[in-house]
Structures are given as C-alpha cells and as structure tokens.
Amino acid sequence: MSADNxxxxxxxxxxxxxxxxxxxxxxxxxxxxxxxxDVVGMxxxxxxxxxxxxxxVSGDWVLIxxxxxxSKISEVDxxxxxxxxxxxxxxxxxxxxxxxxxxxxxxxxxxx
Amino acid sequence: MKYVDEFRDPQLIxxxxxxxxxxADPNKHxxxxxxxxxxxxxxxxxxxxxxxxxxxxLIHGPGCPVCVLPMGRIDDALSIAADSDVIFAxxxxxxxxxxxxxxxxxxxxxxxDVRIVYSPxxxxxxxxxxxxxxxxxxxxxxxxxxxSTALTLLRAKSEGLHNFSVFCNHVTIIPAIRAILDSPDMRxxxxxxxxxxxxxxxxxxxxxxxxxxxKPIVVCGFEPVDLLQSIVMLLTQLQKGEAxxxxxxxxxxxxxxxxAALRAMAETFQLRPYFEWRGLGFISQSALRIxxxxxxxDSEQRFHIPGIxxxxxxxxxxxxxxxxxxxxxxxxxxxxECTPENPVGALMVSSEGSCAAYYNYExxxxxxxxxxxxxx
Numbered sequence: 001m002s003a004d005n006x007x008x009x010x011x012x013x014x015x016x017x018x019x020x021x022x023x024x025x026x027x028x029x030x031x032x033x034x035x036x037x038d039v040v041g042m043x044x045x046x047x048x049x050x051x052x053x054x055x056x057v058s059g060d061w062v063l064i065x066x067x068x069x070x071s072k073i074s075e076v077d078x079x080x081x082x083x084x085x086x087x088x089x090x091x092x093x094x095x096x097x098x099x100x101x102x103x104x105x106x107x108x109x110x111x112x
Numbered sequence: 113m114k115y116v117d118e119f120r121d122p123q124l125i126x127x128x129x130x131x132x133x134x135x136a137d138p139n140k141h142x143x144x145x146x147x148x149x150x151x152x153x154x155x156x157x158x159x160x161x162x163x164x165x166x167x168x169x170l171i172h173g174p175g176c177p178v179c180v181l182p183m184g185r186i187d188d189a190l191s192i193a194a195d196s197d198v199i200f201a202x203x204x205x206x207x208x209x210x211x212x213x214x215x216x217x218x219x220x221x222x223x224x225d226v227r228i229v230y231s232p233x234x235x236x237x238x239x240x241x242x243x244x245x246x247x248x249x250x251x252x253x254x255x256x257x258x259x260s261t262a263l264t265l266l267r268a269k270s271e272g273l274h275n276f277s278v279f280c281n282h283v284t285i286i287p288a289i290r291a292i293l294d295s296p297d298m299r300x301x302x303x304x305x306x307x308x309x310x311x312x313x314x315x316x317x318x319x320x321x322x323x324x325x326x327k328p329i330v331v332c333g334f335e336p337v338d339l340l341q342s343i344v345m346l347l348t349q350l351q352k353g354e355a356x357x358x359x360x361x362x363x364x365x366x367x368x369x370x371x372a373a374l375r376a377m378a379e380t381f382q383l384r385p386y387f388e389w390r391g392l393g394f395i396s397q398s399a400l401r402i403x404x405x406x407x408x409x410d411s412e413q414r415f416h417i418p419g420i421x422x423x424x425x426x427x428x429x430x431x432x433x434x435x436x437x438x439x440x441x442x443x444x445x446x447x448x449e450c451t452p453e454n455p456v457g458a459l460m461v462s463s464e465g466s467c468a469a470y471y472n473y474e475x476x477x478x479x480x481x482x483x484x485x486x487x488x
Binding site (some may be wrong): 014015016017019047049050051052053060063065066067068069071073074077080083084087088089096097098099101102103 | 150
C-alpha cells in the first residue's frame with residue numbers, strides 16, 4: 001500500500017479505468033455469475049454477470065473492470081495487457097485495486 | 113521515446129513511426145483527438161510526441177470521468193453523507209477530489225463515514241455488513257463502469273436490499289464528442305477512439321462521426337504501438353479522403369460491443385435530459401439517471417439533494433484546454449495556483465486529466481532539466 005495519505009491512493013492512472021487480466025480458476029457451484037479468478041497473483045471473486053451471453057469456463061482469461069469481467073481475451077492478449085499495465089506504471093495500482101476486491105483491504109484494516 | 117526497449121517489438125514502433133512520417137503531408141497540420149484519458153496518460157508516459165512529426169498535433173479529449181465531474185455533484189453527495197447514519201462509499205479515485213468544503217478524504221478526517229470500495233458490488237457487501245446504516249455508492253465513470261453499477265442495481269433490487277442506494281454520475285461518451293464537434297472554435301481531423309468504453313458500446317455508435325461529420329475514427333488500444341498504428345490508420349484514411357470507423361483494438365473490442373452489459377444498462381438507466389460537464393458546460397442527453405423502477409436505490413430520489421452548482425474560477429481555462437484551443441501550460445493557472453497537489457481546474461484533478469498528465473511528465477521533466485542546468 002502506498003503511504004502517501006493512508007487511504008491507499010496510488011498515483012498513475014485512474015484505478016476505475018484499469019482493465020486487469022485474470023484467469024478463471026473456478027466458477028462457483030452455487031452461483032454461475034461468481035468465479036474465483038487469479039488476478040495479478042491474487043485469488044479474488046470476480047463477477048461474471050456481464051459475460052452471460054458468452055460465459056467463460058475455468059481456464060479462460062478475462063479483462064476485469066471494478067470487479068466485473070467485461071470481456072474474454074486470449075492468454076497472449078492477457079500477457080500483453082499485463083505488460084501494458086507495467087509500461088504505464090499502473091501495476092501497483094492494479095495490485096492495490098485487486099487486493100481491495102471483496103473489501104479484503106478494509107477487513108484487514110478493521111482487523112488490525 | 114521512452115520505454116521502447118521494454119516493448120516486445122521495438123521494430124514495430126520504428127516502422128509505424130516511419131509510416132506516419134511518410135503519410136503526413138508536410139504542407140498540412142493534423143489535429144487528432146484522443147478521446148480517452150487513458151490514452152492521454154499513455155501518450156505522455158511514453159513520450160509519443162517525440163516520435164511524431166511536428167505537424168501532427170494530439171488534442172486531449174474529455175474522457176476522464178473524474179475530471180469532467182462538476183464539483184457540485186460531490187457537494188450534493190457529501191451533504192447526504194453528513195447524516196451520521198450514512199456511509200459514503202466511492203472508488204479510491206474520488207477520495208482526493210475536492211468539493212467546496214474539502215474532498216471526501218477531508219470529510220472523513222472530520223468524522224464522516226467514508227469508505228473506499230474497489231467494486232460497486234462491494235458497496236452492497238458493505239450495506240449487508242452495516243444493516244443499521246445506509247450505504248450511498250458514489251457511482252462514476254463512462255460506459256466502462258456503468259454496466260457494473262447497472263448489475264449492482266439489479267442485484268440490490270432482486271435481493272431486496274433496502275439500506276443501499278446509488279448516487280449516479282455516469283456519463284456517456286458520444287454526446288461529449290458531439291459537443292466538441294459542434295463547438296465553433298474546434299477544428300479536428302480525426303479521432304483516436306476510446307478502447308475500454310468501446311468494449312461495452314462497440315464501434316457502431318461512432319458511425320455518425322464518419323458518416324455525418326466526415327471524420328475518421330479509429331478505436332485504439334493502450335500500448336505505444338497501438339497508438340502509433342491508429343495514427344497510421346487515421347492518416348491513411350485522410351490521405352485517401354475517406355472517413356470510416358476502424359477498430360485497431362480488435363483483440364479486445366468486438367464490433368457489436370457487450371450486449372449483456374448494454375441490456376443491464378438499458379434496464380436500470382435512462383438518459384438525463386442534460387448534465388453539466390466540468391469544463392464543457394451543459395450537454396444534452398449526456399448522462400445516465402436511474403430509472404423510476406429502481407427509485408428506491410437512487411440516492412437522488414430517496415434523499416433531499418441541495419442541487420449545488422459551483423462554477424470553476426474564471427481564470428481556470430479548462431474548457432479551452434479540453435477543446436484543444438489551449439495547451440495545458442498555456443493556461444494562466446497551470447503549475448502556479450493549479451497543481452496535481454492542489455487542483456483548481458478539472459483537468460488537474462486526476463492523473464488522466466490532460467493538465468495533470470502534462471504536469472507529471474512534461475512539466476516535472478522541464479523543471480528537472482532547468483534545476484540540473486542551474487546547478488551545473
């Protein structure tokens with residue numbers, strides 16, 4: 001977490017505009033719109049509701065905006081997208097964004 | 113140009129840059145607008161201007177959602193959250209954005225319950241975790257984030273969640289482009305179209321730009337080579353006297369967009385008759401409001417909204433910069449009263465705003481060179 005103001009703001013790009021690639025690990029058995037996704041090395045629940053016309057399966061790659069998978073992409077494009085985030089200096093922002101999904105960050109803070 | 117060595121294929125960049133030089137008529141001056149704030153950030157970050165011939169001018173468009181949000185909207189939402197039973201939830205991007213009496217972060221320091229969420233669905237989670245409180249989610253963004261808010265509204269309704277509402281500030285990109293094209297002091301030759309917005313809306317909504325306005329538009333990715341290839345595609349069209357919509361970002365953007373996302377938006381949102389854009393003024397049918405069927409989850413229908421309007425200081429020339437009439441550094445306040453640390457105008461507020469991008473990359477670089485020079 002960046003220490004500039006204690007709320008986790010990282011300069012360098014608009015977080016909500018980030019498109020972060022993730023690989024679907026598992027789709028929830030009780031909710032087809034919820035998937036466990038590996039995103040920048042973390043496992044988070046991601047909402048698949050916006051892909052209902054072309055539902056992904058385990059092993060597929062998706063581009064994620066604000067916790068929702070917005071499009072399916074190839075693995076090669078996912079790697080390219082990661083490199084783009086790196087070049088744009090937005091990796092830290094992406095990690096921070098993903099860490100926060102599911103209020104994990106908040107719960108960590110409340111626990112501490 | 114920066115970062116070229118890190119790129120997977122520097123040769124591609126060199127080739128695209130050469131192609132641009134070959135296609136650009138030295139007797140013409142080209143004004144191309146990149147609509148999306150992400151592209152503006154990338155252009156500065158990669159130093160793309162260094163590889164473009166001087167007669168290709170990139171004009172930075174209105175596609176930074178934080179920048180174009182009028183300060184009064186933040187004041188309105190914070191006035192609701194002044195009630196101790198309300199939690200103000202927003203993306204981290206909003207936390208430092210100033211309202212009249214300070215940013216959400218400063219309100220938090222004064223005791224307001226302000227929380228960062230990274231996803232609208234987490235605002236729902238927050239409401240479930242705090243059943244005795246009302247969670248107001250401050251929704252912002254173009255069509256990239258609007259579908260997520262839409263789905264969140266659908267879920268809130270289907271789950272019968274009563275302590276949750278959305279303060280909706282979603283805007284749509286097409287009317288902003290139209291307003292810019294209608295502006296009498298504006299002359300543009302073509303558009304670098306937004307990437308992620310187009311994932312949702314597809315390429316069809318841009319067809320009027322080509323057909324009626326006779327301007328080429330190329331939907332573009334975010335790597336340096338994407339931007340250069342899009343400029344090649346625009347110049348090729350201009351050289352042939354064509355005006356078409358082309359998709360350079362096919363690997364992510366389907367021509368038809370994301371229909372499920374569009375359906376969710378149509379179900380929950382309708383167009384506002386008009387909405388104010390910071391720097392551009394009122395633009396008709398340019399923003400989304402929540403449909404009456406979802407009024408219980410609409411903060412604006414559920415609470416009293418003061419309807420605060422704050423005009424930007426006259427000296428701030430955001431409108432002129434947004435329309436490309438002025439360069440960021442030509443504004444009287446740039447780097448003096450108006451800095452990323454203390455933004456006066458809209459375009460300094462977010463790092464994707466053209467003034468902040470210019471400040472962070474060009475101005476700091478120039479200042480460094482000057483200080484090194486004077487130290488030597």
